[in-house]
Amino acid sequence: MHELRFSPALGCLLALAAGVLTTLTASPFELWWLAPVAAGLMYAGLPALTPAQAALRGWCYGVGLFGSGASWVYVSIHDYGYTGVPLALFLTGMFVVSLALFFALTLWLYRRLCGPRLAALTFAGAWVLGEWLRTWLFTGFPWLLLGSAHVDSPLAPWAPVVGVYGLSLITALTGSLGIEFLRRRWWALAPIATLWLIPLTLPTQWTQPAGEPLRVALLQGNLPQLIKWTPEGQRVAANTYSELTRAQPDDLDLIVWPEAALPMFEEEARPILERVQSNLSPDTALLTGILQRDGQGLYFNSVIGLGDVEGEYRKEHLVPFGEYLPLENLLRGTIAFFDLPMPAMTPGPARQAPILAAGTTIGNAICYEIIYADLVAERARESELLLTVSNDTWFGRSIGPLQHLQMARLRALENGRYVARATSNGVTVIIDPRGRVTARAPQFETTSITGEVVPMSGLTPFTRTGSWPVWLLAALLVIPGVQLHRKP
CATH class of the missing domain: 3.60.110.10 (Carbon-nitrogen hydrolase)
Structure with missing residues (x-):
């Protein structure tokens, strides 16, 4: 199967849909299985984009995610902040489109720096580094992380080992490798199966x-x-x-x-x-x-x-x-x-x-x-x-x-x-x-x-180390794909 290519309009619509799908993984919907689907939609067609096009698609994903999943800020601004409807809608919209810039920056840097080598791995690593950036920059907003949905999924036993960012990494890898599998790269099935079967061997209680x-x-x-x-x-x-x-x-x-x-x-x-x-x-x-x-x-x-x-x-x-x-x-x-x-x-x-x-x-x-x-x-x-x-x-x-x-x-x-x-x-x-x-x-x-x-x-292993081993692993996944002198 060749590289998927979408028209710019369709690509943006799919990115918006992927953001909404990510919201549906969280409470009260808890459709955790949609998380790899959302990650796969963002990975599909990405290598064919310019950095600017990738940034736009990332921004559309963020608008879909926060517009559907974090627009509850409207309640605090309007109902309790003594703000009229038009201004409350404007401020909520500014909140959503501003947060969406984190995904625009992540995918812009990914396409600007990374080539096709090990693309499925570099995409997952870049995604988690983007979540790390969103956690700390401007005091941070680690809400609706990709891994948060898996408290009730088969991946839940990973949480005491790798924490929420490890769950995000596994989810993003599942999505990107899933697209590679659909391209008839059958080898992609083995790492997906490994990531999802290992939890069956992990302890159910570490304390x-x-x-x-x-x-x-x-x-x-x-x-x-x-x-x-x-x-x-x-x-x-x-x-x-x-x-x-x-x-x-x-x-x-x-x-x-x-x-x-x-x-x-x-x-x-x-x-x-x-x-x-x-x-x-x-x-x-x-x-x-x-x-x-x-x-x-x-x-x-x-x-x-x-x-x-x-x-x-x-x-x-x-x-x-x-x-x-x-x-x-x-x-x-x-x-x-x-x-x-x-x-x-x-x-x-x-x-x-x-x-x-x-x-x-x-x-x-x-x-x-x-x-x-x-x-x-x-x-x-x-x-x-x-x-x-x-x-x-x-x-x-x-x-x-x-x-x-x-x-x-x-x-x-x-x-x-x-x-x-x-x-x-x-x-x-x-x-x-x-x-x-x-x-x-x-x-x-x-x-x-x-x-x-x-x-x-x-x-637990995660309590001992925190998230830095996963952040380091994410960076190591990105490094092999970096091409500092890319040809047009």
Whole structure:
């Protein structure tokens, strides 16, 4: 079979479709088998393109991916950012087309530097290096990575070994080698089969219990975001979480409130927290998300504890436009969305010690941080349990919170740790070390869930190394295809 060639219009339409197919691999659709198909569509016909044509096709893929899979930002901009429909649509569109430039750059560099030698391998390596770039450049946005869909696929046992970027590499290789197979290059079937059969030989559990199970309760207040930061919202929050806590059984080891459960600073919340603590068993620890401010006027998004708790955590990786405003001097006052009544947060220090609660070391990831695989692996190395508190209320009834949950499940699988996830209005869950949800609260309800988590010891291969071996492998796959002096 000869090299596939598409007209420019058809190529762009196929790239848009491939982006949408990638969204369908994620929650709530979870059609993981479409991920290699999407990668194959992007690889097919690519060697026949000029660098500029490849960049356009990559950009179309990104528009299809983020336009279908991350347009939930419209909800936060319009519904909670006091922005009219036309401007909210414009800002959402700018968000989508800007993120799509990562794929344009990746495929432009791929066609500019790489020739036909080992094209299927160099394409997969370039794809993963593009994901690496998207993870760190401009604070990063590792959302809807190609490998994130495989928490429930036959490739799932690879996750504790190679992490999400390894899953992306395997997926991209499956897609590109699949196209080679369709070109009657029968040798391509052997590496595909090997990559998909190896998981049958991998251990199902890399870690082991480090102690007795803990009885935990995760509280979900379901407070309306539009009134949360008003005096009325503060009273409702204090009453809601106090009543939910009083309703819990006495034999709990740990109670968790979500991110910024009480919409006030720690010093303002202390009287409420102390009243709640006075009604708890001495053996019960309570952790809550809270805003802190210090004597120097700095603000932190934090997790603190009451009762049998030592230490605290301050969020390290902040959300641009959500927790701080890039180019603040230029943007403040331009539109209401940039003037939300939220102080600019300060990032917490790197490599913070885990919180010790109920005799268990707990690694924390506040909201957005759970999507950073290497940051979570760093926390897992020093802890027996992972905790993530979040406020996904900003994204309403969109698919965003469900995608967020899927990534939290993959972090549990990568690190062989239980993950307790407490959110303001869902999805509040307990996840076991194999990425399975063992308890789940319904979304958009004022409720709580109780269940058991087991402190785990031992490290998975991915927890030990993080993603750098996969990034190095991706670079090594690209290097043989590089042609520094290509003929026209």
